[in-house]
Amino acid sequence: MIGITLNVxxxxxxxxxxILASSSALLADAAHNAGDVLGxxxxxxxxxxxxxxxxxxHTYGLRRSTVLAALANALLLVGAVAVVAWEAIGRFxxxxxxxxxxxxxxxxxxxxVNGLSAFFFYExxxxxxxxxxxxxxxxxxxxxxxxxxxxxxxxxTTSWDWVDPLTSLLxxxxxxWGTWGLLRDSLHLSLDGVPKSISLDQVEAFLRxxxxxxAVHDLHVWAMSTTEIALTVHLTMDCxxxxxxxxxxxxxxxxxxxxxxxxxxxxxxxxxxxxxxxKPGSV
Numbered sequence: 250m251i252g253i254t255l256n257v258x259x260x261x262x263x264x265x266x267x268i269l270a271s272s273s274a275l276l277a278d279a280a281h282n283a284g285d286v287l288g289x290x291x292x293x294x295x296x297x298x299x300x301x302x303x304x305x306x307h308t309y310g311l312r313r314s315t316v317l318a319a320l321a322n323a324l325l326l327v328g329a330v331a332v333v334a335w336e337a338i339g340r341f342x343x344x345x346x347x348x349x350x351x352x353x354x355x356x357x358x359x360x361x362v363n364g365l366s367a368f369f370f371y372e373x374x375x376x377x378x379x380x381x382x383x384x385x386x387x388x389x390x391x392x393x394x395x396x397x398x399x400x401x402x403x404x405x406t407t408s409w410d411w412v413d414p415l416t417s418l419l420x421x422x423x424x425x426w427g428t429w430g431l432l433r434d435s436l437h438l439s440l441d442g443v444p445k446s447i448s449l450d451q452v453e454a455f456l457r458x459x460x461x462x463x464a465v466h467d468l469h470v471w472a473m474s475t476t477e478i479a480l481t482v483h484l485t486m487d488c489x490x491x492x493x494x495x496x497x498x499x500x501x502x503x504x505x506x507x508x509x510x511x512x513x514x515x516x517x518x519x520x521x522x523x524x525x526x527x528k529p530g531s532v
Contacts, residue, residue: 252366252387253289256282259362263355270351275397280332282359282390288325289366291318292383299474312474315377316438319475322382323432326389330421330428333393337417352401352413359394363387377475382431389424396420441471444478447507452480455506459499461486463519470509479511487519 260282267275295318298311367387374384400416403409434445443449447470456465464485473479480503496514503509 250293252369252383253286253293255362255366256286256289259359260286263359266351266355270355275352275355276336280329280336282363283329288322288386289383291321291325292380294318296380309473312477313439315475316435316472319382319431319435320439322386323428323435326386326424326428327432330425333417334421337414337421339414341411341414350401350405352404353398356394356397356401360391360398363391363394367391380475382435385428385431389428392423393417393420438472438475443470444472447478447509452503452507452509455502456482456484459484459495461495463487467515473511477511478507478509479513480509481513481515483515483517485517485519 260279263275263279263282267279295314298314301307301311303310364387367384370380370384370387373380396416396419400412403412438444449468449470452470453465453468456462456468462484465482466485467481467483469481471479496516499514500512503512
């Protein structure tokens with residue numbers, strides 16, 4: 250809420266002074282900050298939806314909304330970069346002279362606003378793609394604002410008006426480069442890919458090494474949300490040596506070792522008919 254409020258106020262300030270100062274860099278930064286407001290709103294809404302209890306329609310609840318929000322944030326960043334770049338290209342050759350001092354002080358406020366907002370998301374962004382999307386949005390805008398300060402100083406001291414749109418293009422490339430990781434990870438999670446914090450080979454090796462386990466198949470690991478990981482697996486076991494606390498201990502070990510908090514395990518007796526789901530070459 251604080252991040253959204255700060256950015257809404259700053260967008261209005263940048264639009265007004267961007268027009269008054271005839272600065273494409275300031276207007277580009279305003280467009281980027283407008284994307285922040287939408288991005289922060291998506292992240293906030295997704296985090297709220299993720300806390301909803303499971304229902305007969307959504308048996309996992311709405312946890313996956315955090316993954317979708319992260320993907321939407323990545324796409325918003327790409328779209329904002331495209332708008333900024335297009336506006337900057339159109340400014341080359343323009344006869345309008347940007348006002349360096351105005352660019353500098355407004356952009357300095359932007360660095361402060363975005364830096365403060367990003368600070369609130371720093372810790373959570375380390376393990377949550379949804380919060381990382383919001384964090385990258387804010388860091389990207391702080392970088393854009395910093396670039397505008399430099400551009401303003403150059404325009405002010407040299408009257409090189411082309412530096413204003415060039416700065417917008419350079420910052421756009423940097424933002425796009427930083428966004429690629431978020432876009433790749435969020436798209437991967439939305440397609441039920443194995444979270445990057447998990448090595449499927451290590452999970453399988455751990456399961457095969459459990460006492461009494463003869464075979465492992467139909468192993469799946471995916472993200473229920475940007476912070477929760479689920480697993481399903483079929484274990485073929487010698488039930489004569491099957492220890493009673495096996496499942497409880499396995500559930501604890503999977504969460505402790507791999508961060509998998511939602512495990513569903515099917516035990517199949519050794520010597521029974523092969524699982525109908527098992528296919529040659531499958532895990």
